[in-house]
Amino acid sequence: MIKYLYTLLVGALVLNSSAFADASAPNDDLEKELAYLAAERQVVVTASKMEEHVDKTVATTTVITQDDIQHIGARNLLDVLRLVPGIGITQTQIGIREIEVRGVKTLLSEKVQIMLNGHPLDHNLQNAGSAWVYDDLPVDTIKRVEVVRGPGSALYGANAFLAVINIITQNAKDLNGLHTSAGWGSFDTQQYRASWGKQFKNSAEAALHFNFTDTNGINSPIPADSLSVQGLNSAAPGKSQLTEGRYDLEWQLGYQDFKLDGRYINKKAGAFFGTAAVLSDSRTRQDYNDYFCV
């Protein structure tokens, strides 16, 4: 009998405590939520700097990362851009490479805004475009390429009519030491890269990139040109001059909020097939300098 009463008492206690647990559960949830709000109440911050970023992050943005670049085996910027939906790369009869966006292209791709680390690049030689200078930019030092398709002039400036291509190179934080790479291929192609970067304790930072690339090109056969068809003295039949080479030196220096970035480019290119539709073995050499101070 005592055992029975004892069991009854324990049972009643269990029932009672579970009833209390049910009753207290919702309060617990509310208390947990109020505890969270109290923790958030401890910090008051007032600085809104974000809306511009959100506007830029439109659906037509494609980001190609260093990882992607390595996986596709891209060697220059145009190899990377070929991957982007809506972007095509074509070459004119005289060897100029054009960036085609959604089926629209211009000879010097001046309607495509190319940016380096967020700085717009404008070269007067090609009517304020930059594709001519940056088309064969080696990719080893590139951290990420962001491509925004569609008109972006309101955000990025006058040339951003077809697309904006923002090339972001590795900075001191990404490098944190010395990096080198080398590559060789057919047609006497060579590519070398050396980068160094360091962040100093006094919030100063420095990054230095050097790229060298050179190739003889594929030498396409050109059976006739505008002179040879008229029976005049001509280099045709012969081979196109697709030799290409460049070296780039880029530096990024920073101290607190001050930044000084620069890039020196020395570029050489074969004549391919001349503007007068004449085969020529001439070679041009161009020097470009871009400096940015922020």
Next chain:
Amino acid sequence: MKIMDFCKVLILLSVFWVSAGFAQPSKVLIVNSDNAVFRYGTIASEFKKVLQQNAYQWTEFNLNSHADAEAELKQLIQQENPVLIYCIGTKAYSLARNVASNKKLLFSAAINWRRLDIGEGTYGVANELSSAQEISLLRYFFPTIKTIGLLYNDKFSREYVETIKKDASALGINIINQPINDAQEIGDALNELLPKIDMFWIISDPVVLSSKASVQQIFQAAQQRKKPVYAYSDVFIEQGAVLAISADLATIGRQSASLALMVDKDKVPEGTVQNPAGSTVTLNKCALDALRLNFNQDALDSVNKIVECDK
């Protein structure tokens, strides 16, 4: 020439081998505002599960267990050199932003993220659901509701309330917002606001929801005026809210981890802030019946939980 080619290949291979040997698993630093807070703790726990599945290393730093958190966090960041700092809560984010502005930061569980000082290399998962999504659902449930009122504090919720107003206006709903400076003003603000509105919206404002008494005051006033209450969390269903659309905490943790992995691989544009991906819709049928409020029966398909009256 052949020897030269062989040497070139040998150099290439050795560079490849050396760089592969130096590859190390990425390390993430988790800074938690207070791991005793349920929301922060749940999010942190789910975040770590995903990191573990992806063979990431992490170090945790709880602000509530360090006397000189700023100095210690600074030292830890220098020592660990993490690829990313995951900040749970506004306090953690503000501190990390001060001591490690040059590091990639990812935040979550921060009320009204738009008020935060966001710099380069900052990413986040918002604490609030997309207000456009919430208002669309509200309209779907209650097509007759035209005017919604809310209380807020300007310091904590101004940007969020502005977003709500903009989204509501696009969907044909009028928002009447009443700012308050402290919880003492709730009574007067409600007396002024409730007669003008069809529904009251509880947002996650830490000044408005400063205590249980404030919560009770809101629900009592709404009940007296027979106004339905919509809330951002289902914890208010028991208090009498007719509908709650709450962001799922575990999903916020997992979503933050996915974002962290993408950030580490540079797969997302800088400044990306995602809305919470998971939500739960709870309908309080009991409160609806008591208010004799009509709602769209077809909308019941969208409900995850229906709360009936206790019999």
